[in-house]
Amino acid sequence: MTLAPPPTASDEKSLTGPAPADATRPGLLARLVRRPFSAQTILVGVAVVIVGYLALVPLGYLFHDTFLSSDGSGVSFGAFSRAYGGNSQSGSMLLNSMWFAVGSALLSLVVGTVLAYVQVRTDTPFKGLFFAASIVPLIVPGILYATSWIFLGDPSSGILNSLVFEPLFGTSPVNIYSLWGMIWVQGLHHAPVAFLLMVAAFRAMDPSLEESAAMSGATRGAVLRRITIPLLRPAMISAALLMFVQSLESFEVPGLLGLQNGIYVFTSRIYFVLRAYPVDYGSAGAYAIGLLVIAAVGVLLSHWLQRSSRNFQTVTGKAFRPRPVELGRARPFVGAGVLLYFLFTVLLPVAVLVYASLLKFYAAPSRKALSTMTLDNYRQVLHMPLAFTALKNSLLLGIGAATIVMILCAVVSWVILRTKARGRGLLDLLAFTPIVIPGLVLGLAISFVYLRVPLPIYGTLFILLIAYCTRYLPYGMRYSSAAMSQMSPELEESAAVSGASWFQTFRRVLLPLMSSGILAGWVYILVVSFRELSSTILLYSPGKEVLSVLIWEQFENGQFTTLAALGVCMILILVLLVSLAYRFGARFGLQSDSSN
Incomplete structure (x- = not known):
């Protein structure tokens, strides 16, 4: 499940065709925007205000409270000196x-690129895996994936040390609570994302360039390298960033692996500062701004590289079908590598959770x-009142955030792509601003807002809904x-000329x-909302837990087997939700096709 990149201006022109002869006059859609007090104008205006509020207000409060002196007299850098x-x-x-x-990104990129090449360009077996x-791994939440590797790589009781290394070598070399263990777990969990991007x-x-080089006598290694x-390279750099x-x-x-040792x-330090007494919000804000700056530089660099990647495009209007590379004698070994990857990324983590839950x-x-x-x-989970509360909260937040x-x-995209309204470029920028805000930073920024704004939503599900919608x-x-x-x-x-209002056109033409695309985005946001922990951990209150927070609390209380049972139930729920959503989407698509 990959994210489609936002269309560029040239893409939009190629899709909509050449401009009409009277392009200098405002188009029909642009004239509609100027009608005051219409349902369309009110809806678009509300959408613009909501996007601006979600994107700018939390960051404004974060910077304000971080740079404000303790006595409120003016700008101060005391929080940065303390942090x-x-x-x-x-x-x-x-x-x-x-x-x-860096280590996690390189591991994800190397594994994802190699697997993508094997899957697309070779005749490897087991392609269905x-x-x-x-x-x-995209469905399994990060907290469960890290927990499964604790069961596998714990120095004293981990399965890999107890059943593999100690009987063979007499030592326990695997320590998942190290920096290398953190890199391994994070890299494997993100490798499927890199794989999908590189595929x-x-x-x-x-x-054709590779085939020409091979026909000229270049070896397979030389073709790959040169x-x-x-x-x-542009796609690899963008994926790595x-x-x-x-x-x-x-x-x-x-949080699960590093804090143990x-x-x-940055993220674990922010969490530690906010859990200490007395709470130093200024230092937490200073760490958050440092993390925000580094993340923003990475995102901007990635966006710049994606624009410059057009110099490396080889796709033309001519159809092509790559001929798979015959692996020959290496085919069994490559197939064994595919099985080994499937074992370490899917089978072992899920199987050890099921085993621990029993x-x-x-x-x-x-x-x-x-x-x-x-x-x-499992009986304990079924009789745990907080489990059903967390499931209900997760469902409400996931469905609510995805729908909103x-x-x-959909409305904001219409404004950006269909109108000539001034400031639509700024609106596009505002809508994408939260992508540079790490989840924990967003949670901290939102807490700064509603700890000071006289609205009684702090400690309620509504503040979590705001966080999810923003994120x-x-x-x-x-x-x-x-x-x-x-x-x-x-x-x-055509619909407007036939007498349909903007709202009717939007509801009966555009949305169907x-x-x-809307269903794919809805499913994706539903799944990641169920998984979300980083922004939730700073905003929830007792009785308003979600499943990810409940799993975190079980880990902090040392209830590892109950955590595993809860995690297995959570994975099954996510698989069921995704399956139902796509089945409903397929049925909806067939019905809409037949109606046309």
């Missing part, structure tokens, strides 16, 4: 953050441990903008035609 000066060990924290983000290996790049690249990789930013803002892996990164107390697999298996943990974001983004607004924009840019505005103009 980064003295004995704060900010240097080691910064190095840990960079090593963690690539789909499961790319989808399952798209390989499929879009004309292989032709394939240079052509893929995306993985870098996602790792930099990750909280689950550093005193390894701090134990009273976690222990490495043995005859004694297998004899004590029971379903008591996709409706809002996933850019992703909704990617889906809705991509869907709308594929439709010609002539359809809307955009249904596939």
Whole structure:
């Protein structure tokens, strides 16, 4: 499940065709925008205000409260001196953050690129496993993925040490609570994202240059080194920067693995400062701004590289079909590598969660441990009132955030792509601004807002809904903008000429035609809302927990087997929701096709 990039101006022109002869006159859609007090004007105006509010107000309060002196007299840098000066060990924290983000990004990129090449360009066996290996880690929340690797790589009771290394070598070399363990878990969890991005790049690249080089006598290694990789370099750099930013803002892996061994990164340091007494909001804001600056630089650099990647395009109007590379004698070994990757990314993490959920107390697999298996943990989850409360809260927030974001983004995309309204470029920028805000930073910024604004929503589900809508607004924009840019505005103009109002045109023409893109965005936001922990952990209150927070609380209380049972139930719920949503979408699409 990949995110479609926002359409560029040239893409929009190519999709809508040449401009009419009277392009100097305002178009029909542009004239409609000027009608005051119409339903369309009010709806668009409300959408613009909401986007501006969600994107700017939290950041404004974050900067205001961080730079404001303790006595409120003026601007002060005291929070930065407390956060980064003295004995704060900010240097080691910064190095840990960079090593963690760079190492995870490189691991994800290498694994994802190799697998994408094997899947697209070779005759490798077991190609059906690539789909499961790319989808399952995306559904499994980061907190559960990190927990599963605790069961696998714990120095004393981990399965890998107890059953593999100790019997063979007499030592326990695997320590998941190290910086390298953090990089391993984060890199494997993000490798499917890199795989999906690089598969798209390989499929879009004309292989004629590689085939010409091979016919000229170049070896397979030389073709890969001198032709394939240079052509893929922009996509690889962009994917690496995306993985870098996602790792930099990750909280689950550093929180579960790093804090056990005193390894701090930006996100875990912010969480630690906010859990200390007395709470130093200024220092937390200073750390948040430092993390925000690094993430923003990474996102802007990625966006710039994506624009410059047009110099490396090889896709033309001529159809092509790459001929698979015959692996020959290496085919069994490549197939074994695919099975090994599937084992480490999908089978082992999910299987160890199921295994742990059947134990009273976690222990490495043995005859004694297998004899004590029971379903008591699942019974405990079913009789846990907080579990049903968390499930209800997760459903309400996921469905609510997905619905609000996709409706809002559909309206905003119409303004950006269909009108000539002044400031639509600024509106586009505002809609994508939250993508540079890490989840924990967003949670802190929103808490700054509603701790000071006299609105009684702090500690309620509504503040979590605001956080989710803000966090996933850019992703909704990617889906809705991509869907709308594929439709010609002539359809809307025809409806308007036939007497339909803007609202009727939007509801009966645009939304049905955009249904596939809107549904894909809706499903994606629903899934990631269920997984979300980083922004939620700072905003929830007792009784308003969601499933991810409940799993975090079970980890802090040492209830690992109950956590595993809860995690298995959460994964099953996510799989069921995704399956139902896509089945409903397929049925809806068939009905709409038949009605046309």
